[in-house]
Amino acid sequence: MDYKIGLLGRVFVLALSLFFLAYIITKDAGAFAISLFFILTFVQLILLIRYAESSFKKVRQFLDNIKQNNYSTVYPVKFDGTETDDLHIEFNAILAKLKEDQLEKEANFQYFRTVFQHLSIGLITFEADGSVQILNTAAKRMLNIDKLNHIQEISKINKELYQAIDHLRTGGSELIKIAHPDGIMQLSVYAIELVLRDVKFKLVSLQNIQSELEEKEMEAWQNLIRVLTHEIMNSIAPISSLAATISSDLKSKIKSKGSVEQEDLQDYQMGISTIEKRSEGLINFVSDFRSLAHVPTPKFTAIKIRELFDRLDILFQNQLEEKEIKFTKEILPNDLLLFADCALIEQVLINLTQNAIHAVEDTELKEIKLGAFIDDNGKIIIEVKDTGKGIEEEAMNKIFIPFFTTKQKGSGIGLSLSKQIMRRHKGNLQVKSKVGEGTVFKLIFNA
Numbered sequence: 295m296d297y298k299i300g301l302l303g304r305v306f307v308l309a310l311s312l313f314f315l316a317y318i319i320t321k322d323a324g325a326f327a328i329s330l331f332f333i334l335t336f337v338q339l340i341l342l343i344r345y346a347e348s349s350f351k352k353v354r355q356f357l358d359n360i361k362q363n364n365y366s367t368v369y370p371v372k373f374d375g376t377e378t379d380d381l382h383i384e385f386n387a388i389l390a391k392l393k394e395d396q397l398e399k400e401a402n403f404q405y406f407r408t409v410f411q412h413l414s415i416g417l418i419t420f421e422a423d424g425s426v427q428i429l430n431t432a433a434k435r436m437l438n439i440d441k442l443n444h445i446q447e448i449s450k451i452n453k454e455l456y457q458a459i460d461h462l463r464t465g466g467s468e469l470i471k472i473a474h475p476d477g478i479m480q481l482s483v484y485a486i487e488l489v490l491r492d493v494k495f496k497l498v499s500l501q502n503i504q505s506e507l508e509e510k511e512m513e514a515w516q517n518l519i520r521v522l523t524h525e526i527m528n529s530i531a532p533i534s535s536l537a538a539t540i541s542s543d544l545k546s547k548i549k550s551k552g553s554v555e556q557e558d559l560q561d562y563q564m565g566i567s568t569i570e571k572r573s574e575g576l577i578n579f580v581s582d583f584r585s586l587a588h589v590p591t592p593k594f595t596a597i598k599i600r601e602l603f604d605r606l607d608i609l610f611q612n613q614l615e616e617k618e619i620k621f622t623k624e625i626l627p628n629d630l631l632l633f634a635d636c637a638l639i640e641q642v643l644i645n646l647t648q649n650a651i652h653a654v655e656d657t658e659l660k661e662i663k664l665g666a667f668i669d670d671n672g673k674i675i676i677e678v679k680d681t682g683k684g685i686e687e688e689a690m691n692k693i694f695i696p697f698f699t700t701k702q703k704g705s706g707i708g709l710s711l712s713k714q715i716m717r718r719h720k721g722n723l724q725v726k727s728k729v730g731e732g733t734v735f736k737l738i739f740n741a
Contacts, residue, residue: 307338308335308339311334311335311338312335352369352381356369356388359389365393365396366393368389369382370382410428411430414432415500415501416432416433416434416435416436416481416500416501416502417430417433417497417498417499417500418442418445418498419495419497419498420444420445420498421493421494421495424445424446425443425445426443426445429441429442436472436474436479436481436500437451437500438451438475452470452473454470454472455470455472455481455483458470459485459496462483462484464487465486465672466484466485467484467485467740468482469482469483470483478504479502480502480503480504481500481501481503482501482502482503483498483499483500484498484499485497485499486498533569533573533576536565536569537565537569540565540566590638592634592715592718592719594633594634594635595633595634595636596631596633597631597632597633597634597636597639598629598630598631599625599630599631599632600623600625600628600629602632602639602643603623603664603666605640606643606647606664607623610647610651613651614651614662617651617660619651619660620660620661621661621663621664622661622662623663623665624664624665625665626666626667626668630666630667630668630674632676632739634739635715635719638715638719639737641711641712641715642712642715642716642723642737643664643678643737645708645711645712646678646712646735647664647678648708649709649735650662650678650680650733653680653682653684653733657682657683661680662678662679662680662681663677663679663680664676664678665677665679673738673739673740674739675736675737676737677734677736678737682732682733683729683730684728684729684730684732684733685729685733687729690725693709693725694710694713694723709723719739720739720740721737721739721740722737722738723736723738724736
Protein backbone atom coordinates (compact mmCIF):
# COMPACT_ATOMS: atom_id res chain seq x y z
CA MET A 295 0.00 0.00 0.00
CA ASP A 296 2.87 2.34 0.86
CA TYR A 297 4.33 1.85 -2.62
CA LYS A 298 1.00 2.78 -4.30
CA ILE A 299 0.60 5.89 -2.13
CA GLY A 300 4.15 7.01 -2.85
CA LEU A 301 3.68 6.41 -6.56
CA LEU A 302 0.34 8.26 -6.71
CA GLY A 303 1.79 11.18 -4.71
CA ARG A 304 4.71 11.56 -7.12
CA VAL A 305 2.39 11.33 -10.12
CA PHE A 306 0.16 14.02 -8.55
CA VAL A 307 3.14 16.35 -7.92
CA LEU A 308 4.40 15.78 -11.48
CA ALA A 309 0.94 16.52 -12.89
CA LEU A 310 0.72 19.67 -10.76
CA SER A 311 4.18 20.80 -12.00
CA LEU A 312 3.12 20.24 -15.59
CA PHE A 313 -0.08 22.21 -14.99
CA PHE A 314 1.82 25.23 -13.58
CA LEU A 315 4.41 24.97 -16.38
CA ALA A 316 1.67 25.12 -18.98
CA TYR A 317 -0.02 27.94 -17.12
CA ILE A 318 3.02 30.23 -16.96
CA ILE A 319 3.85 29.52 -20.58
CA THR A 320 0.40 30.69 -21.65
CA LYS A 321 0.74 33.82 -19.46
CA ASP A 322 4.19 34.73 -20.82
CA ALA A 323 5.60 34.84 -17.27
CA GLY A 324 9.14 35.23 -18.51
CA ALA A 325 12.05 33.00 -19.41
CA PHE A 326 13.32 32.61 -15.83
CA ALA A 327 9.99 31.39 -14.43
CA ILE A 328 9.46 29.05 -17.35
CA SER A 329 12.99 27.61 -17.00
CA LEU A 330 12.53 27.15 -13.25
CA PHE A 331 9.23 25.26 -13.62
CA PHE A 332 10.67 23.22 -16.51
CA ILE A 333 13.64 22.10 -14.35
CA LEU A 334 11.26 21.38 -11.46
CA THR A 335 9.05 19.26 -13.71
CA PHE A 336 12.06 17.39 -15.10
CA VAL A 337 13.32 16.64 -11.58
CA GLN A 338 9.86 15.34 -10.60
CA LEU A 339 9.89 13.06 -13.66
CA ILE A 340 13.34 11.67 -12.74
CA LEU A 341 12.24 11.03 -9.13
CA LEU A 342 9.10 9.26 -10.35
CA ILE A 343 11.12 6.97 -12.66
CA ARG A 344 13.63 6.16 -9.90
CA TYR A 345 10.87 5.42 -7.42
CA ALA A 346 9.09 3.17 -9.93
CA GLU A 347 12.34 1.31 -10.68
CA SER A 348 13.29 0.83 -7.02
CA SER A 349 11.10 -2.30 -6.66
CA PHE A 350 12.25 -3.68 -9.99
CA LYS A 351 15.88 -3.29 -8.86
CA LYS A 352 15.15 -5.39 -5.80
CA VAL A 353 13.50 -8.07 -7.93
CA ARG A 354 16.44 -7.99 -10.38
CA GLN A 355 18.90 -8.31 -7.50
CA PHE A 356 16.87 -11.21 -6.08
CA LEU A 357 16.91 -13.01 -9.46
CA ASP A 358 20.66 -12.38 -9.83
CA ASN A 359 21.25 -13.98 -6.43
CA ILE A 360 19.31 -17.08 -7.56
CA LYS A 361 21.17 -17.18 -10.87
CA GLN A 362 24.56 -17.05 -9.08
CA ASN A 363 23.46 -19.58 -6.40
CA ASN A 364 23.94 -16.89 -3.77
CA TYR A 365 21.34 -17.73 -1.14
CA SER A 366 23.03 -16.00 1.81
CA THR A 367 21.58 -12.51 1.13
CA VAL A 368 19.06 -11.38 3.74
CA TYR A 369 16.60 -8.57 2.96
CA PRO A 370 15.81 -6.26 5.92
CA VAL A 371 12.37 -6.70 7.49
CA LYS A 372 10.86 -3.92 9.70
CA PHE A 373 7.52 -5.67 10.35
CA ASP A 374 5.68 -2.41 9.63
CA GLY A 375 3.07 -4.02 7.39
CA THR A 376 4.21 -2.28 4.23
CA GLU A 377 4.32 -3.93 0.81
CA THR A 378 8.10 -3.58 0.73
CA ASP A 379 8.31 -5.43 4.02
CA ASP A 380 6.06 -8.20 2.69
CA LEU A 381 8.20 -8.44 -0.45
CA HIS A 382 11.38 -8.81 1.65
CA ILE A 383 9.73 -11.53 3.75
CA GLU A 384 8.84 -13.48 0.60
CA PHE A 385 12.35 -13.00 -0.81
CA ASN A 386 13.94 -14.30 2.39
CA ALA A 387 11.60 -17.34 2.50
CA ILE A 388 12.36 -18.29 -1.11
CA LEU A 389 16.12 -17.89 -0.61
CA ALA A 390 15.99 -19.99 2.58
CA LYS A 391 14.12 -22.78 0.77
CA LEU A 392 16.56 -22.72 -2.15
CA LYS A 393 19.50 -22.80 0.26
CA GLU A 394 17.98 -25.79 2.07
CA ASP A 395 17.47 -27.63 -1.26
CA GLN A 396 21.05 -26.86 -2.26
CA LEU A 397 22.41 -28.23 1.04
CA GLU A 398 20.26 -31.36 0.69
CA LYS A 399 21.46 -31.84 -2.90
CA GLU A 400 25.09 -31.46 -1.84
CA ALA A 401 24.56 -33.92 1.03
CA ASN A 402 23.01 -36.48 -1.35
CA PHE A 403 25.86 -35.97 -3.81
CA GLN A 404 28.46 -36.52 -1.09
CA TYR A 405 26.56 -39.60 0.13
CA PHE A 406 26.41 -41.23 -3.30
CA ARG A 407 29.99 -40.20 -4.05
CA THR A 408 31.13 -41.90 -0.81
CA VAL A 409 29.16 -45.04 -1.68
CA PHE A 410 30.57 -44.92 -5.22
CA GLN A 411 34.12 -44.72 -3.91
CA HIS A 412 33.73 -47.55 -1.39
CA LEU A 413 32.16 -50.11 -3.75
CA SER A 414 34.26 -53.24 -4.26
CA ILE A 415 33.42 -53.13 -7.98
CA GLY A 416 35.54 -50.75 -10.05
CA LEU A 417 33.49 -47.97 -11.68
CA ILE A 418 34.51 -45.44 -14.33
CA THR A 419 32.33 -42.78 -15.94
CA PHE A 420 33.50 -40.77 -18.94
CA GLU A 421 31.95 -38.45 -21.53
CA ALA A 422 31.75 -38.93 -25.29
CA ASP A 423 35.07 -37.07 -25.80
CA GLY A 424 36.79 -39.52 -23.43
CA SER A 425 37.23 -37.19 -20.46
CA VAL A 426 36.87 -39.15 -17.22
CA GLN A 427 34.33 -37.83 -14.72
CA ILE A 428 34.59 -40.29 -11.84
CA LEU A 429 37.09 -43.05 -11.04
CA ASN A 430 36.43 -44.93 -7.81
CA THR A 431 38.98 -46.47 -5.44
CA ALA A 432 38.35 -50.05 -6.58
CA ALA A 433 39.04 -49.12 -10.22
CA LYS A 434 42.28 -47.35 -9.19
CA ARG A 435 43.36 -50.47 -7.31
CA MET A 436 42.52 -52.82 -10.20
CA LEU A 437 44.28 -50.64 -12.78
CA ASN A 438 47.14 -49.79 -10.35
CA ILE A 439 46.85 -46.04 -10.99
CA ASP A 440 46.29 -42.90 -8.90
CA LYS A 441 44.33 -40.86 -11.45
CA LEU A 442 42.84 -41.07 -14.92
CA ASN A 443 42.13 -37.93 -16.96
CA HIS A 444 41.23 -39.51 -20.31
CA ILE A 445 39.88 -42.99 -20.97
CA GLN A 446 42.49 -43.54 -23.71
CA GLU A 447 45.18 -43.62 -21.01
CA ILE A 448 43.95 -47.17 -20.18
CA SER A 449 45.54 -48.37 -23.46
CA LYS A 450 48.93 -47.87 -21.78
CA ILE A 451 47.84 -50.35 -19.09
CA ASN A 452 46.14 -52.90 -21.36
CA LYS A 453 45.14 -52.38 -24.99
CA GLU A 454 42.48 -55.12 -24.93
CA LEU A 455 40.82 -53.52 -21.91
CA TYR A 456 40.74 -50.11 -23.59
CA GLN A 457 39.28 -51.57 -26.80
CA ALA A 458 36.60 -53.38 -24.79
CA ILE A 459 35.65 -50.23 -22.87
CA ASP A 460 35.63 -48.16 -26.06
CA HIS A 461 33.54 -50.56 -28.18
CA LEU A 462 31.11 -52.01 -25.62
CA ARG A 463 27.54 -50.74 -25.86
CA THR A 464 24.73 -50.85 -23.32
CA GLY A 465 24.36 -54.33 -21.90
CA GLY A 466 27.60 -55.56 -23.48
CA SER A 467 30.19 -57.40 -21.42
CA GLU A 468 33.60 -58.90 -21.98
CA LEU A 469 36.17 -60.86 -20.02
CA ILE A 470 39.68 -59.36 -20.08
CA LYS A 471 42.86 -60.72 -18.48
CA ILE A 472 45.31 -58.09 -17.21
CA ALA A 473 48.63 -58.21 -15.36
CA HIS A 474 48.68 -56.73 -11.86
CA PRO A 475 51.40 -56.50 -9.17
CA ASP A 476 49.25 -58.83 -7.03
CA GLY A 477 48.95 -61.36 -9.85
CA ILE A 478 46.84 -61.99 -12.96
CA MET A 479 43.33 -60.51 -12.85
CA GLN A 480 40.33 -61.67 -14.84
CA LEU A 481 38.17 -58.56 -15.22
CA SER A 482 34.53 -58.79 -16.17
CA VAL A 483 33.87 -55.52 -18.05
CA TYR A 484 30.28 -54.27 -18.30
CA ALA A 485 29.12 -51.02 -19.92
CA ILE A 486 26.02 -48.81 -19.86
CA GLU A 487 25.51 -45.74 -22.07
CA LEU A 488 23.51 -42.90 -20.50
CA VAL A 489 22.33 -39.40 -21.37
CA LEU A 490 22.09 -36.86 -18.54
CA ARG A 491 20.96 -33.31 -19.31
CA ASP A 492 21.80 -33.79 -23.01
CA VAL A 493 25.32 -35.00 -22.14
CA LYS A 494 26.25 -38.51 -23.29
CA PHE A 495 28.48 -40.56 -21.05
CA LYS A 496 29.34 -44.18 -20.41
CA LEU A 497 29.43 -46.04 -17.10
CA VAL A 498 31.85 -48.97 -17.05
CA SER A 499 32.10 -51.51 -14.24
CA LEU A 500 35.17 -53.67 -13.62
CA GLN A 501 34.86 -56.78 -11.46
CA ASN A 502 37.75 -59.08 -10.67
CA ILE A 503 36.33 -62.59 -10.96
CA GLN A 504 39.67 -64.41 -10.83
CA SER A 505 38.86 -66.27 -7.60
CA GLU A 506 35.38 -67.24 -8.86
CA LEU A 507 36.86 -68.48 -12.14
CA GLU A 508 39.51 -70.50 -10.30
CA GLU A 509 36.83 -72.04 -8.11
CA LYS A 510 34.66 -72.89 -11.11
CA GLU A 511 37.70 -74.16 -12.99
CA MET A 512 38.59 -76.47 -10.11
CA GLU A 513 34.99 -77.66 -9.94
CA ALA A 514 35.01 -78.28 -13.71
CA TRP A 515 38.27 -80.24 -13.47
CA GLN A 516 36.85 -82.34 -10.65
CA ASN A 517 33.71 -83.08 -12.67
CA LEU A 518 35.80 -83.89 -15.73
CA ILE A 519 38.19 -86.16 -13.79
CA ARG A 520 35.19 -87.89 -12.19
CA VAL A 521 33.63 -88.53 -15.62
CA LEU A 522 36.91 -89.59 -17.22
CA THR A 523 37.73 -91.89 -14.32
CA HIS A 524 34.29 -93.46 -14.47
CA GLU A 525 34.35 -94.02 -18.24
CA ILE A 526 37.94 -95.22 -18.42
CA MET A 527 37.54 -97.57 -15.44
CA ASN A 528 34.36 -98.99 -16.97
CA SER A 529 36.33 -99.83 -20.10
CA ILE A 530 39.66 -100.86 -18.58
CA ALA A 531 38.32 -103.02 -15.71
CA PRO A 532 36.76 -105.73 -17.95
CA ILE A 533 39.68 -105.51 -20.40
CA SER A 534 42.19 -106.01 -17.58
CA SER A 535 40.16 -108.82 -16.01
CA LEU A 536 39.66 -110.64 -19.30
CA ALA A 537 43.29 -110.19 -20.35
CA ALA A 538 44.44 -111.54 -16.96
CA THR A 539 42.16 -114.56 -17.32
CA ILE A 540 43.43 -115.37 -20.83
CA SER A 541 47.03 -114.80 -19.78
CA SER A 542 46.70 -117.06 -16.73
CA ASP A 543 45.04 -119.79 -18.77
CA LEU A 544 47.71 -119.63 -21.47
CA LYS A 545 50.50 -119.75 -18.87
CA SER A 546 49.04 -122.87 -17.32
CA LYS A 547 48.74 -124.49 -20.77
CA ILE A 548 52.32 -123.60 -21.65
CA LYS A 549 53.57 -124.80 -18.25
CA SER A 550 51.79 -128.14 -18.57
CA LYS A 551 52.85 -128.32 -22.22
CA GLY A 552 49.41 -129.53 -23.01
CA SER A 553 47.67 -129.07 -26.34
CA VAL A 554 45.13 -126.30 -26.85
CA GLU A 555 41.76 -127.63 -27.80
CA GLN A 556 39.55 -126.09 -30.46
CA GLU A 557 36.98 -125.00 -27.89
CA ASP A 558 39.68 -123.18 -25.87
CA LEU A 559 40.88 -121.45 -29.00
CA GLN A 560 37.36 -120.20 -29.66
CA ASP A 561 37.17 -118.89 -26.09
CA TYR A 562 40.52 -117.12 -26.50
CA GLN A 563 39.36 -115.62 -29.81
CA MET A 564 36.11 -114.42 -28.24
CA GLY A 565 38.04 -112.93 -25.30
CA ILE A 566 40.51 -111.12 -27.58
CA SER A 567 37.59 -109.89 -29.75
CA THR A 568 35.90 -108.51 -26.64
CA ILE A 569 39.13 -106.77 -25.63
CA GLU A 570 39.36 -105.29 -29.14
CA LYS A 571 35.78 -103.96 -29.04
CA ARG A 572 36.20 -102.42 -25.60
CA SER A 573 39.52 -100.89 -26.74
CA GLU A 574 37.77 -99.38 -29.78
CA GLY A 575 35.10 -98.00 -27.47
CA LEU A 576 37.80 -96.41 -25.33
CA ILE A 577 39.49 -94.97 -28.44
CA ASN A 578 36.15 -93.50 -29.59
CA PHE A 579 35.63 -92.03 -26.15
CA VAL A 580 39.06 -90.34 -26.26
CA SER A 581 38.32 -89.15 -29.81
CA ASP A 582 35.06 -87.57 -28.64
CA PHE A 583 36.90 -85.88 -25.81
CA ARG A 584 39.51 -84.54 -28.23
CA SER A 585 36.83 -83.06 -30.49
CA LEU A 586 35.25 -81.41 -27.46
CA ALA A 587 38.58 -79.91 -26.39
CA HIS A 588 39.39 -78.47 -29.84
CA VAL A 589 36.47 -76.32 -30.96
CA PRO A 590 37.63 -74.37 -34.06
CA THR A 591 37.78 -70.57 -34.07
CA PRO A 592 34.56 -69.20 -35.63
CA LYS A 593 34.73 -67.66 -39.11
CA PHE A 594 32.13 -64.92 -38.94
CA THR A 595 29.87 -64.28 -41.93
CA ALA A 596 26.37 -62.89 -42.43
CA ILE A 597 23.81 -65.69 -42.13
CA LYS A 598 20.21 -65.50 -43.31
CA ILE A 599 18.38 -67.28 -40.50
CA ARG A 600 15.50 -68.13 -42.82
CA GLU A 601 17.83 -70.11 -45.10
CA LEU A 602 19.48 -71.77 -42.08
CA PHE A 603 16.11 -72.96 -40.76
CA ASP A 604 15.10 -74.19 -44.23
CA ARG A 605 18.26 -76.35 -44.45
CA LEU A 606 17.44 -77.91 -41.09
CA ASP A 607 13.89 -78.59 -42.27
CA ILE A 608 15.20 -80.47 -45.34
CA LEU A 609 17.85 -82.30 -43.29
CA PHE A 610 15.35 -83.72 -40.78
CA GLN A 611 12.41 -84.08 -43.18
CA ASN A 612 12.49 -87.89 -43.30
CA GLN A 613 12.79 -88.32 -39.53
CA LEU A 614 10.01 -85.81 -38.89
CA GLU A 615 7.66 -87.49 -41.37
CA GLU A 616 8.40 -91.01 -40.10
CA LYS A 617 7.72 -90.05 -36.50
CA GLU A 618 4.82 -87.75 -37.40
CA ILE A 619 6.37 -84.71 -35.71
CA LYS A 620 5.01 -81.23 -36.48
CA PHE A 621 7.87 -78.87 -37.33
CA THR A 622 7.31 -75.07 -37.45
CA LYS A 623 9.54 -72.04 -38.00
CA GLU A 624 8.99 -68.43 -36.96
CA ILE A 625 11.40 -65.56 -37.67
CA LEU A 626 10.83 -61.91 -36.71
CA PRO A 627 11.67 -60.00 -38.81
CA ASN A 628 11.54 -62.38 -41.76
CA ASP A 629 14.89 -61.14 -43.18
CA LEU A 630 16.75 -61.35 -39.84
CA LEU A 631 20.52 -61.69 -40.28
CA LEU A 632 23.03 -63.24 -37.88
CA PHE A 633 26.77 -62.58 -37.90
CA ALA A 634 28.36 -65.91 -36.91
CA ASP A 635 30.09 -69.05 -38.18
CA CYS A 636 27.42 -70.74 -40.29
CA ALA A 637 28.83 -74.29 -40.03
CA LEU A 638 29.25 -74.17 -36.24
CA ILE A 639 25.83 -72.65 -35.53
CA GLU A 640 24.23 -75.17 -37.90
CA GLN A 641 25.94 -77.95 -35.92
CA VAL A 642 24.51 -76.56 -32.67
CA LEU A 643 21.00 -76.45 -34.15
CA ILE A 644 21.38 -79.98 -35.52
CA ASN A 645 22.32 -81.22 -32.02
CA LEU A 646 19.40 -79.41 -30.39
CA THR A 647 16.88 -80.47 -33.04
CA GLN A 648 18.03 -84.09 -32.82
CA ASN A 649 17.60 -83.94 -29.04
CA ALA A 650 14.13 -82.43 -29.51
CA ILE A 651 13.15 -85.27 -31.87
CA HIS A 652 14.20 -87.84 -29.26
CA ALA A 653 12.33 -85.88 -26.57
CA VAL A 654 8.96 -85.98 -28.39
CA GLU A 655 9.15 -89.56 -29.67
CA ASP A 656 7.05 -91.02 -26.86
CA THR A 657 4.64 -88.11 -26.31
CA GLU A 658 1.11 -87.63 -27.62
CA LEU A 659 1.69 -84.05 -28.78
CA LYS A 660 4.75 -84.09 -31.05
CA GLU A 661 5.79 -80.56 -31.95
CA ILE A 662 9.14 -78.84 -32.50
CA LYS A 663 9.38 -75.13 -33.14
CA LEU A 664 12.37 -73.09 -34.31
CA GLY A 665 12.14 -69.39 -33.54
CA ALA A 666 14.36 -66.35 -34.04
CA PHE A 667 13.83 -62.77 -32.87
CA ILE A 668 15.52 -59.70 -31.37
CA ASP A 669 14.91 -59.16 -27.64
CA ASP A 670 14.51 -55.86 -25.75
CA ASN A 671 18.29 -55.57 -25.26
CA GLY A 672 18.97 -55.83 -28.99
CA LYS A 673 20.29 -59.41 -28.76
CA ILE A 674 19.44 -62.01 -31.39
CA ILE A 675 17.77 -65.05 -29.85
CA ILE A 676 17.30 -68.43 -31.53
CA GLU A 677 14.98 -70.86 -29.74
CA VAL A 678 14.43 -74.62 -30.14
CA LYS A 679 11.20 -75.62 -28.40
CA ASP A 680 9.75 -79.09 -28.02
CA THR A 681 6.66 -80.60 -26.39
CA GLY A 682 8.60 -83.52 -24.95
CA LYS A 683 8.50 -84.91 -21.44
CA GLY A 684 11.02 -82.32 -20.19
CA ILE A 685 14.24 -82.65 -18.21
CA GLU A 686 14.27 -83.65 -14.58
CA GLU A 687 15.58 -81.07 -12.13
CA GLU A 688 18.44 -83.31 -11.04
CA ALA A 689 19.67 -83.64 -14.62
CA MET A 690 19.29 -79.91 -15.43
CA ASN A 691 22.51 -79.05 -13.58
CA LYS A 692 24.48 -81.75 -15.41
CA ILE A 693 23.33 -81.64 -19.04
CA PHE A 694 26.22 -79.39 -20.12
CA ILE A 695 28.85 -81.55 -18.37
CA PRO A 696 30.91 -83.48 -20.95
CA PHE A 697 29.81 -87.13 -21.47
CA PHE A 698 26.74 -86.79 -19.26
CA THR A 699 23.68 -88.12 -21.07
CA THR A 700 20.17 -89.28 -20.22
CA LYS A 701 19.88 -91.26 -23.46
CA GLN A 702 20.78 -94.93 -23.82
CA LYS A 703 22.62 -94.28 -27.08
CA GLY A 704 24.45 -91.03 -26.65
CA SER A 705 28.04 -89.81 -26.26
CA GLY A 706 27.08 -86.92 -23.97
CA ILE A 707 29.19 -84.35 -25.83
CA GLY A 708 26.52 -82.70 -28.03
CA LEU A 709 25.32 -80.10 -25.51
CA SER A 710 28.82 -79.54 -24.12
CA LEU A 711 30.13 -78.93 -27.64
CA SER A 712 27.17 -76.61 -28.39
CA LYS A 713 27.87 -74.64 -25.21
CA GLN A 714 31.51 -74.19 -26.19
CA ILE A 715 30.59 -73.10 -29.71
CA MET A 716 28.27 -70.42 -28.28
CA ARG A 717 31.00 -69.22 -25.94
CA ARG A 718 33.35 -68.91 -28.90
CA HIS A 719 30.70 -66.60 -30.39
CA LYS A 720 30.69 -64.49 -27.17
CA GLY A 721 27.15 -65.75 -26.65
CA ASN A 722 25.43 -68.25 -24.40
CA LEU A 723 23.28 -71.37 -24.49
CA GLN A 724 20.51 -71.55 -21.91
CA VAL A 725 17.85 -74.16 -21.18
CA LYS A 726 14.45 -73.94 -19.55
CA SER A 727 12.50 -77.11 -18.91
CA LYS A 728 9.75 -78.54 -16.75
CA VAL A 729 8.81 -82.19 -16.51
CA GLY A 730 5.70 -82.80 -18.60
CA GLU A 731 5.75 -79.36 -20.24
CA GLY A 732 8.60 -79.58 -22.73
CA THR A 733 11.98 -77.90 -23.11
CA VAL A 734 13.27 -74.65 -24.60
CA PHE A 735 16.92 -74.15 -25.58
CA LYS A 736 17.97 -70.54 -26.22
CA LEU A 737 20.97 -69.46 -28.31
CA ILE A 738 21.76 -65.92 -27.15
CA PHE A 739 23.99 -63.76 -29.37
CA ASN A 740 25.26 -60.49 -27.91
CA ALA A 741 24.60 -57.45 -30.09
